[in-house]
């Protein structure tokens with residue numbers, strides 16, 4: 001049986017980052033990915049010469065993810081949209097107040113509401129958000145914001161920065177921290193999509209000596225360090241001193257023998273995923289170039305022309321646009337209805353867009369994150385680690401370790417933590 005120091009399961013951001021770090025530290029690393037290419041949810045597909053992410057993707061410029069990537073010698077390149085845009089509400093359209101000037105100009109608020117919103121923004125830059133992790137955003141907003149409409153705009157902006165449309169369930173501290181991180185540090189759309197990041201990681205992995213096996217589905221994980229048996233098929237096995245799974249909590253649970261006796265069982269049965277429907281479109285030209293970005297105040301809808309900030313194609317006119325409908329945890333989504341909503345949102349913002357379409361792709365049920373961070377989850381996170389304590393040598397990494405940031409930040413931070421733990425065990 002082939003033996004390696006580390007077997008990494010999954011070739012998305014967190015798997016690749018783990019593999020690069022460990023191979024760079026001198027370990028023999030094999031990365032096993034079930035699909036025919038690397039990238040996972042951070043993949044971009046190429047249509048009509050344009051790179052298209054799977055749903056809208058923006059990277060926090062000051063998040064922990066950037067720091068981890070920096071340690072691996074990767075500097076993501078992209079562009080940022082100017083803060084602001086359009087806020088729709090039924091038949092009305094307003095300027096989205098994201099800067100002091102747009103707050104002054106917008107008609108979405110009365111003067112009294114503007115004053116309250118401004119003082120809210122000021123408070124958010126200073127408030128100790130750790131202390132409000134144990135209440136929901138809904139509870140926090142009711143205590144701290146008098147005006148219903150100001151609360152509504154806060155929920156809209158939180159949804160944008162975290163993809164979470166559950167103020168009644170999610171931790172105030174975690175969501176407000178994410179809003180502050182995105183608003184103050186900024187977010188970037190990456191040139192040629194997030195695939196460019198994956199390609200950079202792949203290059204570093206190969207340079208560091210990682211063996212990459214595509215189209216290999218890991219079915220079983222058995223035993224503990226120093227010889228964990230990884231089952232690729234019923235008859236093909238690999239032995240590894242350490243295994244890092246980035247396949248997600250439920251998929252990892254299915255692979256691991258006796259997983260029911262581990263923390264994986266708690267994750268599988270208690271984590272609430274954050275989901276949504278994405279309509280990704282390439283148009284020959286944008287019918288209404290004045291609108292590059294829009295949110296709706298009442299409905300959980302997003303629109304952004306990513307080509308306004310970053311390069312996705314060498315064609316001078318083609319534009320890559322993304323629309324998204326955020327799902328609530330309690331919602332049973334109606335895929336057709338969501339699609340109609342997204343198309344109607346585009347009809348309103350970009351009338352005639354259907355005549356310009358080169359490619360339209362609808363992804364009705366995307367898992368943006370494996371875990372919404374409730375106050376209970378926030379408390380639990382401080383006690384957890386990517387190491388599966390019950391099975392020495394086994395680690396699980398991914399976006400549900402939202403200790404330092406959410407989404408890709410959490411995925412990359414957990415990968416880094418698992419690597420540090422392994423290197424410590426190895427006395428490095």
Ligand SMILES: Cc1cc2nc3c(=O)[nH]c(=O)nc-3n(C[C@H](O)[C@H](O)[C@H](O)COP(=O)(O)OP(=O)(O)OC[C@H]3O[C@@H](n4cnc5c(N)ncnc54)[C@H](O)[C@@H]3O)c2cc1C
Nearest residue numbers: 010012013014034040041042055057058218247407408411
């Ligand atoms: C619509 C959408 C929008 C998003 N927008 C943003 C954003 O704006 N900002 C942000 O920071 N993040 C965003 N994210 C989240 C970001 O994409 C993820 O956090 C990140 O890509 C997760 O990387 P990962 O490697 O942890 O997981 P994944 O990308 O899910 O990778 C897991 C890999 O494991 C493989 N695998 C699974 N099971 C097995 C098995 N048994 N054997 C072998 N391989 C296996 C899978 O094929 C996959 O390639 C978004 C996600 C979505 C879906």
